[in-house]
Amino acid sequence: MKSTLTLAVVSLISGMSLASAQQESIEAAPANVLRRHHLTIAANPQMGYTNQTVDTIIAKMNKILQRSDFAWDVACPNVEFVRNGNVISNANIPLRATYEQFVQALRDNVPSANVVVGSLITSCGGVLAAGCAPVPGEPMAVIHDGPRSAVVWVHERGHSSGLDHVAQGKDASTAREDEWGQIMFWNPSLKSLGALTAGCAAYRNSRLSSVISAPMPAAAPTGDAPPDTAVEAAPVSFGLTEKVLKVVEGTWVEHTPVDQFDELTQEDLDSIRNHLKSGQPNYLWRQLLLIIGYRGNGEPDAELLDNDPPPLKWSGLRYGSRELKKDGSDVEEETQA
Ligand SMILES: [Zn+2]
Numbered sequence: 001m002k003s004t005l006t007l008a009v010v011s012l013i014s015g016m017s018l019a020s021a022q023q024e025s026i027e028a029a030p031a032n033v034l035r036r037h038h039l040t041i042a043a044n045p046q047m048g049y050t051n052q053t054v055d056t057i058i059a060k061m062n063k064i065l066q067r068s069d070f071a072w073d074v075a076c077p078n079v080e081f082v083r084n085g086n087v088i089s090n091a092n093i094p095l096r097a098t099y100e101q102f103v104q105a106l107r108d109n110v111p112s113a114n115v116v117v118g119s120l121i122t123s124c125g126g127v128l129a130a131g132c133a134p135v136p137g138e139p140m141a142v143i144h145d146g147p148r149s150a151v152v153w154v155h156e157r158g159h160s161s162g163l164d165h166v167a168q169g170k171d172a173s174t175a176r177e178d179e180w181g182q183i184m185f186w187n188p189s190l191k192s193l194g195a196l197t198a199g200c201a202a203y204r205n206s207r208l209s210s211v212i213s214a215p216m217p218a219a220a221p222t223g224d225a226p227p228d229t230a231v232e233a234a235p236v237s238f239g240l241t242e243k244v245l246k247v248v249e250g251t252w253v254e255h256t257p258v259d260q261f262d263e264l265t266q267e268d269l270d271s272i273r274n275h276l277k278s279g280q281p282n283y284l285w286r287q288l289l290l291i292i293g294y295r296g297n298g299e300p301d302a303e304l305l306d307n308d309p310p311p312l313k314w315s316g317l318r319y320g321s322r323e324l325k326k327d328g329s330d331v332e333e334e335t336q337a
Pocket residue numbers: 155159165186253254
């Protein structure tokens with residue numbers, strides 16, 4: 001809830017008028033019109049992001065939104081995400097920065113971009129984040145989150161289109177399927193693929209300048225596509241305990257669940273240590289490093305936290321995580337260097 005409030009403030013800073021944006025979005029686009037979200041992506045070259053990387057993410061974003069994944073959600077076939085031009089590599093874009101610093105770097109170096117990809121967003125309204133965007137407004141900042149990137153991108157694009165969170169603060173284990181299954185669930189996972197009619201309408205009726213109308217193609221995509229195993233990736237345990245897997249199931253998109261870190265046992269923590277010793281980084285490492293940084297035992301664990309090869313560069317997490325407040329609401333200035 002804190003991040004939602006702060007994100008609204010961010011949208012004011014970025015010059016977006018909340019009132020006019022919401023008023024304009026009430027006009028619905030005609031049904032025979034395709035609404036295309038043109039995404040112009042910029043990143044530091046060390047991120048290694050190519051057109052192909054982005055096209056894979058965007059293809060998954062389109063599948064997530066355009067098809068129905070649950071009994072209660074709607075297909076949203078007349079909204080499409082497209083890559084606008086080549087991915088822009090610019091060495092002046094930081095790898096690790098606050099949302100505000102990413103925005104400034106875009107303004108100074110790549111003003112045309114409305115998506116910036118980094119390795120870590122050290123502050124989105126004061127919290128470590130996997131994604132960050134104004135409600136509504138642009139640009140959005142995202143980190144590389146492996147197979148979950150598409151979920152994070154669609155979620156942030158939802159904020160950009162004016163959507164707020166679903167079931168804010170509710171634990172995924174107590175939330176209903178029509179809550180955790182929504183793209184806008186506050187802590188989305190690989191299973192958060194659904195949208196309701198109002199959600200679809202927000203993407204569709206967005207008045208962001210990057211959303212442009214086009215004629216619907218003759219063979220429009222439908223919700224009948226076969227199941228996509230790439231989106232619904234089979235869970236891999238990586239030797240982690242059930243309890244750890246539960247904690248890292250969500251993307252922690254705009255929050256850090258330190259209360260859950262406190263509930264982990266030594267056995268849970270050892271499963272993380274063993275996995276980090278494997279030296280085979282994957283998309284969960286950001287979260288695992290953060291947990292060990294918060295719950296770890298100083299010297300022996302500090303060595304583990306440095307086992308963080310490029311281009312991931314998540315080791316900076318340890319500085320911030322040790323300073324995390326109990327409610328996960330703050331990170332020391334040190335992480336923003
Ligand atoms: Zn969010």
